[in-house]
Amino acid sequence: xxxxxxxxxxxxxxxxxxxxxxxxxxxxxxxxxxxxxxxxxxxxxxxxxxxxxxxxxxxxxxxxxxxxxxxxxxxxxxxxxxxxxxxxxxxxxxxxxxxxxxxxxxxxxxxxxxxxxxxxxxxxxxxxxxxxxxxxxxxxxxxxxxxxxxxxxxxxxxxxxxx
Amino acid sequence: xxxxxxxxxxxxxxxxxxxxxxxxxxxxxxxxxxxxxxxxxxxxxxxxxxxxxxxxxxxxxxxxxxxxxxxxxxxxxxxxxxxxxxxxxxxxxxxxxxxxxxxxxxxxxxxxxxxxxxxxxxxxxxxxxxxxxxxxxxxxxxxxxxxxxxxxxxxxxxxxxxxxxxxxxxxxxxxxxxxxxxxxxxxxxxxxxxxxxxxxxxxxxxxxxxxxxxxxxxxxxxxxxxxxxxxxxxxxxxxxxxxxxxxxxxxxxxxxxxxxxxxxxxxxxxxxxxxxxxxxxxxxxxxxxxxxxxxxxxxxxxxxxxxxxxxxxxxxxxxxxxxxxxxxxxxxxxxxxxxxxxxxxxxxxxxxxxxxxxxxxxxxxxxxxxxxxxxxxxxxxxxxxxxxxxxxxxxxxxxxxxxxxxxxxxxxxxxxxxxxxxxxxxxxxxxxxxxxxxxxxxxxxxxxxxxxxxxxxxxxxxxxxxxxxxxxxxxxxxxxxxxxxxxxxxxxxxxxxxxxxxxxxxxxxxxxxxxxxxxxxxxxxxxxxxxxxxxxxxxxxxxxxxxxxxxxxxxxxxxxxxxxx
Ligand SMILES: Cc1ncc(C[n+]2csc(CCOP(=O)(O)OP(=O)(O)O)c2C)c(N)n1
Ligand SMILES: [Mg+2]
Numbered sequence: 200x201x202x203x204x205x206x207x208x209x210x211x212x213x214x215x216x217x218x219x220x221x222x223x224x225x226x227x228x229x230x231x232x233x234x235x236x237x238x239x240x241x242x243x244x245x246x247x248x249x250x251x252x253x254x255x256x257x258x259x260x261x262x263x264x265x266x267x268x269x270x271x272x273x274x275x276x277x278x279x280x281x282x283x284x285x286x287x288x289x290x291x292x293x294x295x296x297x298x299x300x301x302x303x304x305x306x307x308x309x310x311x312x313x314x315x316x317x318x319x320x321x322x323x324x325x326x327x328x329x330x331x332x333x334x335x336x337x338x339x340x341x342x343x344x345x346x347x348x349x350x351x352x353x354x355x356x357x358x359x360x361x362x
Numbered sequence: 363x364x365x366x367x368x369x370x371x372x373x374x375x376x377x378x379x380x381x382x383x384x385x386x387x388x389x390x391x392x393x394x395x396x397x398x399x400x401x402x403x404x405x406x407x408x409x410x411x412x413x414x415x416x417x418x419x420x421x422x423x424x425x426x427x428x429x430x431x432x433x434x435x436x437x438x439x440x441x442x443x444x445x446x447x448x449x450x451x452x453x454x455x456x457x458x459x460x461x462x463x464x465x466x467x468x469x470x471x472x473x474x475x476x477x478x479x480x481x482x483x484x485x486x487x488x489x490x491x492x493x494x495x496x497x498x499x500x501x502x503x504x505x506x507x508x509x510x511x512x513x514x515x516x517x518x519x520x521x522x523x524x525x526x527x528x529x530x531x532x533x534x535x536x537x538x539x540x541x542x543x544x545x546x547x548x549x550x551x552x553x554x555x556x557x558x559x560x561x562x563x564x565x566x567x568x569x570x571x572x573x574x575x576x577x578x579x580x581x582x583x584x585x586x587x588x589x590x591x592x593x594x595x596x597x598x599x600x601x602x603x604x605x606x607x608x609x610x611x612x613x614x615x616x617x618x619x620x621x622x623x624x625x626x627x628x629x630x631x632x633x634x635x636x637x638x639x640x641x642x643x644x645x646x647x648x649x650x651x652x653x654x655x656x657x658x659x660x661x662x663x664x665x666x667x668x669x670x671x672x673x674x675x676x677x678x679x680x681x682x683x684x685x686x687x688x689x690x691x692x693x694x695x696x697x698x699x700x701x702x703x704x705x706x707x708x709x710x711x712x713x714x715x716x717x718x719x720x721x722x723x724x725x726x727x728x729x730x731x732x733x734x735x736x737x738x739x740x741x742x743x744x745x746x747x748x749x750x751x752x753x754x755x756x757x758x759x760x761x762x763x764x765x766x767x768x769x770x771x772x773x774x775x776x777x778x779x780x781x782x783x784x785x786x787x788x789x790x791x792x793x794x795x796x797x798x799x800x801x802x803x804x805x806x807x808x809x810x811x812x813x814x815x816x817x818x819x820x821x822x823x824x825x826x827x828x829x830x831x832x833x834x835x836x837x838x839x840x841x842x843x844x845x846x847x848x849x850x851x852x853x854x855x856x857x858x859x860x861x862x863x864x865x866x867x868x869x870x871x872x873x874x875x876x877x878x879x880x881x882x883x884x885x886x887x888x889x890x891x892x893x894x895x896x897x898x899x900x901x902x903x904x905x906x907x908x909x910x911x912x913x914x915x916x917x918x919x920x921x922x923x924x925x926x927x
Contacts, residue, residue: 209542212491213479224484254670261667267488267508270542362541 202256203275203282203352205360206245209268210236217266218245227251227259231284231349242270242362246351248327273360275352282352285322286330287312288337289344292319296341307333318343366495367392367526370459373502374403376534379430381406381791382459383414383421387434388474389461392526406791406820409812411438413784415445416810419454419516420781420788423771424746426579428455428510429788435461435523436474440481444778446516447485451775452600453577455514457505458482464524465493478520487515495528500535507538512545513665514577545664549681549689557635557660557677558693564633565703566710567593570616573600573774574638574663580684581605581767584637587687590694593704594711596624598639600774603764608743613711614720617645618912619756622719625910625918627711629655636661638683641673642775649673651917662686719910719923720760727903728877730754730829733884734761737799737827740884745769745797748785750806751777753835754827756908758801780809786824787816797888798823804830804857804899814867817895825887826897828860831904839907843922844914864897875901 208214215234222229227249234245249259256274263272275282292300292314304311304321307329313320323333327350334345354360364372370393374382381404386394397405408414411433418429433442439460449456463472479491488508490501498521505517561567569591575584581604588595588611595605596616605612614621616628628634628646634657639645646652649672661668661675662683669678679686722731734757737745747762748771749755755772764770771789773781782800789798807828817824831838837852861871870891874883880900887896909924 212493213483216480217483220483258667258671265513265665265667267540267543 200250200252200256201276202249202251203280203350204247204249204259204263205273205275205352206247206263207237207270207360207362208243208245209270210241210243211268214243214268215245217268218247218263221262221266225258225262227255231347233349233351244360246349248350270362271360273354275354278358279355280352280358281355282326282350283324284327284330284350285324285348286333287320287322287346288334288342289318289320290337291317291341291343293317300341303333303336307336309333363529364532365392365396365526366498366521366528366530367396369495369498369530369532370502370521370526371396371400371403372532373499373534374430375400377428377506379403379428381421382430382432383408383417383788384432385411385414385434385438387438387461389435389463389523390432390526392523393432393459393461393521405432406787406816408784408816410810411441412445412780413787413810413813413816415442415456415458416448416781416784417788417791418456418458419445419449420748420771420785421792422454422456423785424768424789425792427792428457428506430457430459432459433461434474435463435478436476439476439478443481443485446482446518448773448776448778448781449516450485450487452573452773453514454516455509456516457502457509458516458518460518460520462491462520462522465522466524468522478518482518485516486518489518489520491520492522492525495525495530498525498530499532500538503535503538504540508543512543546680547682547685549662549679549686551689553677553679554686554689554693557679558690558698560633560658560660560677561591561635562698563701564593565701566630566632566707567591567635567704568627568631568633569593569595569635569637570598570628570639571595571601571604571637572598572639574683575601575604576767578638578664578683579767580638580687583684583687583691585609587691590691590698591700593635593700594627594708596620596628598645598774599759599772601639602759602770603767606765607763608765613715615759616918618647619760619908619910620912622717622910622921622923623711623714625912625921626714629918632657634659636663637687638663640668640671643672646673647912647918647920648915651920717923719921722906722924725903725906728874728880728900730757730831730900730902730906731761732877733827733829733880733900733902734758734801736881736884737801738762740881740888741797741799745799746771746789746793748772748782748789748798748800750782750802751779751836752803752806753831753839753906753908754801754803754806754829757829779806782806783810783813783817783824783826787813787820787822790822790824797825799825799827801827801829803835804828804832804860805834805854811863814864814869814895818868821893822895823891823893824895826895828897828899829902830857830860830899831902831906832857833904836908842907860897860899864895869895869897871897871899873899873901
């Protein structure tokens with residue numbers, strides 16, 4: 200099962216390596232990981248996309264909670280939530296492909312944020328599956344480079360992760 | 363204002379640390395200078411940093427205090443890793459203070475630089491790099507707080523040399539608040555009630571207790587509870603002494619080398635009350651086999667991640683063992699009535715006991731089990747017994763009947779050969795004047811043999827009981843049983859003459875080769891040589907094996923019992 204774990208963690212040097220080290224030491228998988236400070240600069244929020252059985256997920260949350268720097272942990276995917284991922288994709292945009300790329304970006308509500316004579320950089324935000332579909336919809340030979348932030352998300356409504 | 367080095371020492375004084383185990387070097391010179399100028403904190407100079415950490419670890423294990431080690435950067439730190447990992451696996455509170463190269467050199471591959479925080483991270487409860495002298499006192503306070511509370515564990519504080527030279531006002535925080543660290547103490551009352559109910563319904567109950575009982579100083583409460591319930595009790599290797607071994611209800615240690623009755627009772631129980639134990643692989647054998655029996659499990663543990671990790675638990679109770687047992691006792695006051703069928707269960711257990719699974723064959727050579735029985739007699743069952751890792755460790759665990767907690771000092775989780783002798787030093791610093799026996803093998807003792815020199819310097823009168831089989835016995839036992847006797851590298855040749863070696867270090871050495879000499883030699887060591895370190899080299903039957911044994915991958919009840927009886 201796919202799970203999105205959200206972690207509030209002290210914004211200390213080395214905090215990220217504690218989390219990453221825990222995952223590798225115990226053989227848990229990380230599909231994506233994003234981290235940045237929150238509105239309170241002493242805290243960082245980390246979002247980890249992982250997969251595992253219920254037992255494994257229970258261990259992951261318990262083990263994360265055991266890390267001294269970790270303030271709070273929730274499994275976002277346990278309840279209603281919204282999630283987004285950002286992708287920058289650089290594509291070849293020459294000849295007839297130039298027009299085609301613009302059209303594809305529009306269909307997926309992407310934005311072209313950089314234009315050169317031969318290439319576009321398209322910014323696309325959405326659920327990870329939408330980013331996957333966009334990649335699949337393009338001619339693979341035209342993709343020059345992709346970079347994705349990994350998933351981040353929040354619970355809906357009253358589900359708030361805060362100290 | 364005082365220097366960072368003085369702050370370190372003042373913090374130790376504030377924590378009432380009476381001794382540290384350490385080894386000096388460049389990056390801790392300021393700290394050693396500050397240490398020199400005072401008397402309150404004594405320093406034990408070991409001969410290898412690994413031993414400093416083991417000794418600090420045993421200081422904690424054998425008392426209710428937190429052991430402290432002090433080492434220099436680079437190789438000083440890397441030498442401590444085995445000791446730190448050993449303490450971590452057994453949840454032992456400890457603070458390790460490490461020197462580091464000056465702040466501005468960090469990351470420059472400076473002389474004796476290593477990434478202490480990175481290297482130790484996977485085997486500490488937490489670690490810190492101090493970046494500002496203003497944070498020094500509060501960091502050390504946090505280190506002690508984290509080490510000793512919740513599920514205890516080692517904490518490393520990495521202190522760059524420049525910080526120990528800088529000046530700062532000193533104020534030691536009285537208490538510490540951390541929003542990210544608030545270990546649970548009290549158990550959930552509803553859950554405790556459920557547990558009591560379940561115990562009342564049990565027909566084939568067992569109390570299975572581990573190191574958590576000892577760490578939480580809950581042995582008295584456990585004993586009280588067990589007596590009230592009149593249920594059988596088994597201990598893990600780490601839990602020995604948490605329940606008196608001479609008590610009628612004690613069925614012995616369980617697990618890979620557990621007794622026939624303990625393993626059967628654990629397997630066939632309908633209700634298990636697990637107290638500060640973690641169902642590890644050396645305890646329950648093959649989990650699928652263990653899972654074949656229907657049973658209900660109550661699990662008391664301070665660490666939620668230990669619950670339902672390997673065995674599904676029906677009533678989890680997260681909390682400090684002592685507090686939870688207290689609550690349980692209160693709830694049961696007067697009203698508790700066990701199921702009458704428990705009497706039949708006891709009959710079954712007595713039948714299993716009748717199998718006498720710890721009986722061992724006689725031999726013209728000294729049998730290691732016999733040495734342990736005599737050691738028990740000669741010390742009146744009241745010694746601190748440290749051990750190394752191997753067959754001798756299991757013999758000590760099986761045949762020395764520990765009635766008190768914190769008397770059995772061994773590396774259970776990591777299984778570190780070499781701990782025995784430094785453990786003895788730590789025990790003696792925490793319990794001056796105590797009788798200490800270090801049960802070891804000719805393989806293990808050589809892993810920290812250099813500490814005989816430390817023992818001479820400080821007059822640690824440890825009695826080293828070397829069960830010398832000329833083999834890496836435990837390895838040999840597995841090779842004999844599972845590798846068709848292909849004894850690959852388990853035979854130790856070119857052993858030193860241990861008697862001469864002991865004498866070279868200034869101690870007393872004895873070589874004991876005949877069964878009838880065992881007891882007199884032990885008596886002599888513990889009386890005439892009470893104040894000496896005595897190295898007792900017992901030449902034992904090299905073929906002696908540890909039984910019962912649950913082979914790897916086998917179920918708890920699929921024990922191999924002693925060979926020819
Ligand atoms: C540091 C370390 N290295 C290797 C092992 C693997 N090991 C476990 S028991 C053992 C043999 C110990 O030999 P000895 O100390 O003579 O004890 P005996 O089993 O003969 O009583 C070995 C090598 C270990 N536990 N620790
Ligand atoms: Mg041996």
